[in-house]
Amino acid sequence: NILEEVAFNLDNHNSILSIVKAARENARSVRYTLSTELWEVINRYYHYVNDYSVPFYKTRxxxxxxxxxxxxxxIIQSYIDRTLLYDDTWIFLKLGIHIERCTQILRILNSKIIDINVLTNNDFEDSLTTYQWTTTLKIMEAFDMCRRYYKGDINQENVISFLLSNPSLSRSLVYNLNEIDELLSQLSFAAETDAKLSFQAAKLASSFKFLEYSEIEDNLQPFLINALSKIYKLHDLIEEEYFK
Incomplete structure (x- = not known):
C-alpha cells in the first residue's frame, strides 16, 4: 500500500514516521539547548504519528x-521562533528549515513538470494542465497569493516565476535562499570558509532573483534538477564546515 509506505514504514527513511522519529532523536541529543515547550511539541508530534491507527488511516x-x-x-516551527534564544542553535534550526524548503520547492516543481509533460504528450485538455498548476500552488500554500499577484491568471510561466523568483513570497526559492544567506552572516563564530559559504548562498539567490522565465522555458526540467544539485552542494558545504 503506497499510502502506508509513505506514512508509516520505518524501513523507508523518507516516510513520515521515520522522519519524525529521527527529528525526535536529534532533538533529544541536543535537549539541553531546546526549550521545554519545544521539546514537548516535538515529542507530542512523534507520539501522534507513532500511535496513529494504520487500519483507520488506510480506510478513512x-x-x-x-x-x-x-x-x-x-506548531513546531512557531515554537522554534517563540521559545528559543535567537542564537547559533536557532540559526542552525532555521538554516535546516530554509534548505529543506528550497529542495521541496524544486522537487515538487520537477514532479509536476513530469506530470504535465505526460498530459501534453497524450493530448489532454489545457484545463487539466491548469488544474495541475493550481494543485501545485495549493500544495505550496501559495494559491491565493499567486492569484492576487497575477490577477487570477494561473499558467505555467506565472507559477514557475512566482515560486522561484518572487522575493516577497516566503514559499519562493529566492526568499529562502536570501534567508540562508542572512542566517549564515549572523553566526557568532567565524570560520575561514564563512565568506565562501555566504558568497555561494548570495550568488545562488541572485541567480533566481533576476531569472527570466524565457531563459529556462525550453530547458525547464534540467534547469530544476541542476538547481537542486546546487542546493544540495550548499547543504554539504554547511555540514562539512560546522558539523564534521
Missing part, C-alpha cells in the same frame, strides 16, 4: 492524519 483517516501532520509541523 487520510485527511485527518495529513491535516494534523501539517498542523504539528507548523
Amino acid at each position: 483517516g487520510l485527511y485527518d492524519f495529513t491535516i494534523n501532520v501539517t498542523m504539528h509541523t507548523s
Whole structure:
C-alpha cells in the first residue's frame, strides 16, 4: 500500500514516521539547548504519528492524519521562533528549515513538470494542465497569493516565476535562499570558509532573483534538477564546515 509506505514504514527513511522519529532523536541529543515547550511539541508530534491507527488511516483517516501532520509541523516551527534564544542553535534550526524548503520547492516543481509533460504528450485538455498548476500552488500554500499577484491568471510561466523568483513570497526559492544567506552572516563564530559559504548562498539567490522565465522555458526540467544539485552542494558545504 503506497499510502502506508509513505506514512508509516520505518524501513523507508523518507516516510513520515521515520522522519519524525529521527527529528525526535536529534532533538533529544541536543535537549539541553531546546526549550521545554519545544521539546514537548516535538515529542507530542512523534507520539501522534507513532500511535496513529494504520487500519483507520488506510480506510478513512487520510485527511485527518495529513491535516494534523501539517498542523504539528507548523506548531513546531512557531515554537522554534517563540521559545528559543535567537542564537547559533536557532540559526542552525532555521538554516535546516530554509534548505529543506528550497529542495521541496524544486522537487515538487520537477514532479509536476513530469506530470504535465505526460498530459501534453497524450493530448489532454489545457484545463487539466491548469488544474495541475493550481494543485501545485495549493500544495505550496501559495494559491491565493499567486492569484492576487497575477490577477487570477494561473499558467505555467506565472507559477514557475512566482515560486522561484518572487522575493516577497516566503514559499519562493529566492526568499529562502536570501534567508540562508542572512542566517549564515549572523553566526557568532567565524570560520575561514564563512565568506565562501555566504558568497555561494548570495550568488545562488541572485541567480533566481533576476531569472527570466524565457531563459529556462525550453530547458525547464534540467534547469530544476541542476538547481537542486546546487542546493544540495550548499547543504554539504554547511555540514562539512560546522558539523564534521
